[in-house]
Amino acid sequence: MTKNDVVTISFYNKPLIILCPSEFRRILVKIAVDQQYLSAYTATTSCRQCFSIDRVPVNCKKTLVRHQPLISKWVMLSLLLEKFMFDFDGIELVMTFDISIIPQPGPENHGVDFIPIIRSGAWADIGNFRPQMEDVYICADNFMSDYGLKNAIDGPNSFYGVFDGHGGKHAADFACYHLPKFIADDEGFPMEVERVVASAFLQTDSAFAKACSMDADLASGTTALAALVVGRLLVVANAGDCRAVLCCTGNAIDMSNDHKPACNRERERIEASGGHINDEYLNGQLSVTRALGDWHIEGLKGGNGSDCGPLIAEPELMTRQLTEEDEFLIIGSDGIWDVFRSQNAVDFARRRLQEHNDPVMCSKDLVVEALKRKSWDNLAVIVVCFQSEPPRNLFAPCPRVHGSMSVTGLGKLQSFLNDEK
Structure with a gap:
């Protein structure tokens, strides 16, 4: 018997490795290539799925159109090769190809006409070891x-916000109520959204300083994240x-940085x-380096409502143009991230x-x-979905087809090889 050759076909940038007698290599490659052209031609004309208008919320003015995943092309090729194997009894094929990730559309198709369909939900819990809820x-x-x-x-x-209070709940409640109002009252919103949001953080902090000056019982602080x-x-x-962590086709993208004393940039500032920094605490007192409130703690913020001390309320901003690859956003207090890594969540x-x-x-x-x-802290989570449909499956089973020669097939192949001598 002739020595088997290994044929590798590049199919949509994925390797297709075939072990077969060299006499049939040319035929097999031709069939695979023909099928590739056929699939590419028919994909743009027949493989589309449109969401009907009754499944789209009223606020959305466009209907999403998505191409059927290219996994169908893999299945068609798999069936074709399997048919080829059994039609020619006596050929041993070992066909393996990895479909670890379904191919995605090219960058030119991403998000041009995409309109997010917003759905959100939230949940909170006092936690296992906390006497009061401050989230x-x-x-x-x-x-x-x-x-x-x-509009x-x-x-x-x-608008979504999570506020993790410390030293009491007053600052968190105050920020939750006033921060969105300062945004809404700014004439620059929504055209200057980044400037408006940053300004709203500082306005909220200053307003709370005035409130604390009139009522010492309000003294407290809070972290704040707004999306x-x-x-x-x-x-x-x-x-x-x-x-805040964004899910983009299954990949975690951090949309915020944790402002803690261990951060080098924060330490330098x-x-x-x-x-x-003393024992990973700001001035030996706080475990965070940015927060609203905490005006009662000496040495952290400037006097008379000025934000010029080591503890600042100035937010760090991150922006992103959403595309149909962006599936959902998770916003959580640190009690969640104490036990979840971003990708794990x-x-x-x-x-x-x-x-x-x-x-x-x-x-x-x-x-x-x-x-x-066993998270020890208060817990608060918001999940914001950007699609009406659930996240699609990214992984498909890796088919492996084995063929063995029957006695009849072995005889046919031996006869063929003898004729070639």
Whole structure:
């Protein structure tokens, strides 16, 4: 018998390795190439799926159109090769190809006409070891309407916030109520959304300083993370150690940085402003380096409501233009991130959304899992979905076809080889 040759076919940038007698190599390659051209030709004309208008919320003015995943092409080629194997009895094929990730559309198709379909849910729990609840959250899927503004943009306008209080709940409650109001009252919103959001953090901090000067019982502080969706633009503003993580086709993308003393950039800023880090605490007192409030703690903030000390309320902003690859956003207080890594949380939430496609249940699932993992802090989570459909499966089974020669096939092949001598 002739020595077997290995044939490798590049199919949509994936290797297709075939072990077969060299006499049949040319035929096999031709069939695979022909099928590749056929699939590419028919894909753009027949393989489309449109969501019907009754499945799209009223606020959305466009219908999503997605091409059928290219996995169908792999299946068609698999069936073709399997048929070829059994039609020519006596040929041994070992066919393996890895479909670890379904091919994705090229960058030129990403997000040009994409309009996010917003669905959100939230859940909170006092936690396993805390005597009182100091985490607060807000979800406003229709932010402009909820705050009496005329919608001047095409697409969603949403606001979400998580506030993790310390030393009491007053600062968290104050920020949760006033921060979105300062945004809504700014004439620059929504056209200057980044400037407006950053300004709202500082205004909220100054307003709380005045409130504390009139009522010492309000003395407390809070971290704050706000996320806004304005059309396709996602804006995340963070001051503290709450975190926002975006799921982009299964990959976790941090949309905020944790402001803790261990961060080198924060340490440099603190030391430049006259502060110091002691045992991973700001001035030996706070475990975060940015927060609203805490005006009662000497040496952390400037006097008379000025924000010029080592502890600042200035948020760090991150923005992103959403595309149809962006599936959902997780916003959580640090009690969640004490027991979840960003990618771990995305993987967990993605599986839950594939099961029930409910952001409220997904938020609850995250909190319950954090409790099982013995998180010691208060817990608050918001899950914001950008699609009406659940996240699609990224992994497909890797088919492996084995063929063995029958006695009849062995005889035919031996006869063929003898004729070639």
